Structure formats: C-alpha cells, structure tokens
Amino acid sequence: MSARIGVVTFPGSLDDGDAARAVRIAGGDAVGLWHADADLHGVDAVVLPGGFSYGDYLRGGAIARFAPVMETIAAAARGGLPVLGICNGFQILCEAHILPGALIRNQHMHFRARDQRLRIEAVQPVWTNAFNDSQEVVIPIKHGEGRYVADERTLDELEANGQVIARYLGGNPNGAQRDIAAISNAAGNVVGIMPHPEHAVDALTGPSTDGLGFFTSMLKFLAGAPGLAGSGGAGGSGRPAGAASTAPADQGAS
Amino acid sequence: MARVVVDVMLKPEILDPQGQAVANALPRLGVNDVTSVRIGRRIEIEFAGEPDLDRAREIADKLLANPVIEDFAVHVDAAGTVKPASDSQESQPAEAPA
Numbered sequence: 448m449s450a451r452i453g454v455v456t457f458p459g460s461l462d463d464g465d466a467a468r469a470v471r472i473a474g475g476d477a478v479g480l481w482h483a484d485a486d487l488h489g490v491d492a493v494v495l496p497g498g499f500s501y502g503d504y505l506r507g508g509a510i511a512r513f514a515p516v517m518e519t520i521a522a523a524a525r526g527g528l529p530v531l532g533i534c535n536g537f538q539i540l541c542e543a544h545i546l547p548g549a550l551i552r553n554q555h556m557h558f559r560a561r562d563q564r565l566r567i568e569a570v571q572p573v574w575t576n577a578f579n580d581s582q583e584v585v586i587p588i589k590h591g592e593g594r595y596v597a598d599e600r601t602l603d604e605l606e607a608n609g610q611v612i613a614r615y616l617g618g619n620p621n622g623a624q625r626d627i628a629a630i631s632n633a634a635g636n637v638v639g640i641m642p643h644p645e646h647a648v649d650a651l652t653g654p655s656t657d658g659l660g661f662f663t664s665m666l667k668f669l670a671g672a673p674g675l676a677g678s679g680g681a682g683g684s685g686r687p688a689g690a691a692s693t694a695p696a697d698q699g700a701s
Numbered sequence: 702m703a704r705v706v707v708d709v710m711l712k713p714e715i716l717d718p719q720g721q722a723v724a725n726a727l728p729r730l731g732v733n734d735v736t737s738v739r740i741g742r743r744i745e746i747e748f749a750g751e752p753d754l755d756r757a758r759e760i761a762d763k764l765l766a767n768p769v770i771e772d773f774a775v776h777v778d779a780a781g782t783v784k785p786a787s788d789s790q791e792s793q794p795a796e797a798p799a
Contacts, residue, residue, distance in 0.1 A: 505764070505765070506767055509764060509767065510764075513764070541769070542767060544769075547769075548769060549767055549769045549770045551711075551715065551770060552718055552719060553718070554716065554718055555718065556718050556719065556722055596715060596770060597769070598714075622716075
C-alpha cells in the first residue's frame with residue numbers, strides 16, 4: 448500500500464488527470480477529491496492542479512478559495528499537510544492567503560506556453576528533497592497570469608527563509624518579481640509553483656522527467672514521516688514506512 | 702432596490718500592463734496628452750433591503766478584491782433606486798431609424 452495523494456477537481460480544472468498520473472508514476476495512489484466535498488478522505492497530501500477553476504472569474508483562484516474542500520485543506524495545511532499548488536493551484540493558495548503574495552497578469556500581456564528552464568533554489572524536506580542544490584531543470588509553463596508579486600519586505604523574508612523554491616532561468620516569462628517561479632510557506636509543507644511539473648514526468652510526452660522529483664520528494668517525505676498531521680490517521684497500520692521506496696520500479700510501465 | 706457599488710483598483714505600486722496597453726493605443730486615436738491609464742473593476746451589489754455598507758465592505762475585502770494587490774472603495778449608488786428608469790433610458794438611443 449502506498450501513500451494516498453489527493454488531487455482536487457474544481458469546475459474548470461484541466462490538469463487533474465495529469466497530476467493524478469504523475470502521482471501514480473511516482474509510486475503513490477492518486478485519490479480524486481471533489482471541490483464540493485469538504486472531506487479529504489484520509490489522504491496524506493494534496494495536489495491542487497492547474498486549469499481555470501470557476502472560469503477564473505473575478506481573479507484566478509478567487510472563487511475556488513471558498514470551495515468546501517479548500518476550507519478543509521486550508522486548515523489541514525496549517526496542521527502540516529503537504530500541499531502542492533500548480534499554476535491555478537498556486538493562485539488559489541495565494542488567494543487563500545496560505546502563501547504570501549499574488550499572481551497577476553503577465554507583464555507583456557501574452558499567454559506563455561513553452562518549456563522553461565528553472566533553478567531549484569531550495570532543497571527542502573517535503574517537496575524538493577529529490578533535487579540537488581541549484582539543480583537546473585526543464586519544466587513546461589502555460590499561463591497568462593503567472594507574474595508573482597509581493598511587497599519588498601515579503602520578498603526579502605521569502606529569500607531569507609529559503610522559501611524561494613525555484614526561479615526562472617533563460618528569460619523571465621511573465622515579469623515575476625525576482626524571477627520567482629515557486630515558493631513555499633514558512634513551514635515548508637505548502638508549495639506553489641507556476642510551471643507544471645506534472646507535464647514533465649514522462650519522456651514520451653514531456654520535455655524532461657524533471658517534474659517527477661516534486662512527487663517522489665513528497666512520497667519519500669511521507670514514507671519517512673508517518674503520523675503526519677492532516678489526515679488524522681486513526682492508526683499506524685495504514686501507512687507502512689517505505690511506501691515510496693517501491694516507486695521507481697513502476698516508472699517504465701507507461 | 703438598494704445598490705452598493707464597489708470600485709476595485711490595483712494598488713498604485715502594482716504594474717497594470719492592461720492599462721499601459723490602452724495608454725499606448727491612445728496616440729492612434731490622435732490623443733497624445735494622456736500620461737497614464739489604469740484599469741479597475743466596478744461591481745454593483747443589490748441588497749434586498751437597506752444598503753449595508755459594512756456588509757459590502759466585508760464582501761469586498763474577502764472576495765471582490767484581493768487586498769494583497771488591490772484597494773477598494775464602497776459607496777451607495779443613489780441612482781440604483783431608480784434603476785428601471787435608467788435602464789430603459791440606456792436602451793433607448795437605439796440605432797438610426799431603419
């Protein structure tokens with residue numbers, strides 16, 4: 448039995464299928480979560496996928512933030528539940544004030560879809576332990592509102608606390624302040640990333656398999672940290688340590 | 702009908718590329734004396750009873766505006782009470798007679 452990773456589907460989510468597939472390729476069990484269902488069904492971590500939740504009406508993520516499932520996720524995230532917000536998921540986390548700052552219209556007004564070079568700036572225990580310090584990776588981006596902004600004090604804090612997880616290399620695609628592509632909360636269990644690691648998990652369909660590292664990192668973290676808060680585990684029997692260690696064996700299957 | 706208007710604007714320090722694009726288009730109209738255009742959002746809320754500014758402020762703070770990047774202002778729209786009249790006025794100036 449492997450770790451159970453929830454992938455939320457909102458009305459307008461696009462990448463929930465790919466996110467669930469990335470979880471499976473990494474060796475986890477993907478569990479579909481529904482926006483209108485406040486129950487997290489005992490998952491060990493959550494992925495908020497990309498797309499245009501609720502049509503991105505008002506602002507990206509502004510309405511999704513109030514979905515019943517998000518109220519539960521916000522509380523669980525404060526309790527330490529690992530949460531990865533990708534693209535629209537990043538916007539939702541910022542709108543919910545689980546992550547600082549905001550994502551606004553790309554500076555040049557154009558939608559950008561391309562394979563993007565990034566540098567992993569923080570190797571942290573939950574979401575990036577599979578990477579090397581300052582490792583360069585290639586992960587696709589596709590967004591029109593991905594420009595990360597925050598006030599100078601917040602940006603300085605993010606830098607000082609090692610909460611800048613990844614930066615754009617080879618040209619900033621959206622005008623993000625300090626080339627920021629991904630950040631974490633202070634505790635490190637919540638990460639928001641504008642590029643799409645779930646689209647870079649398979650050599651056949653992605654520019655690289657670099658994105659897989661986020662998912663294997665989280666599974667490794669869960670394997671080493673049983674009894675983590677969030678899912679309110681009723682007993683220790685359900686989560687064998689080493690759940691993620693079988694992951695690489697499955698990789699060739701697809 | 703009691704209408705409250707919420708005006709949402711990007712904070713002054715946040716770049717507004719949409720406004721810049723509009724400003725850059727103005728010279729094509731022959732307008733050369735505009736130094737800045739910034740685009741915001743006007744939201745009209747109809748309350749069933751009395752207009753409730755405090756409630757409108759709460760709605761604006763929680764949902765209509767993102768206080769990280771936006772400022773907002775609320776006011777009661779007096780014209781909102783005569784909405785049917787103003788609506789029909791707006792629809793009157795139709796096209797030229799066929």
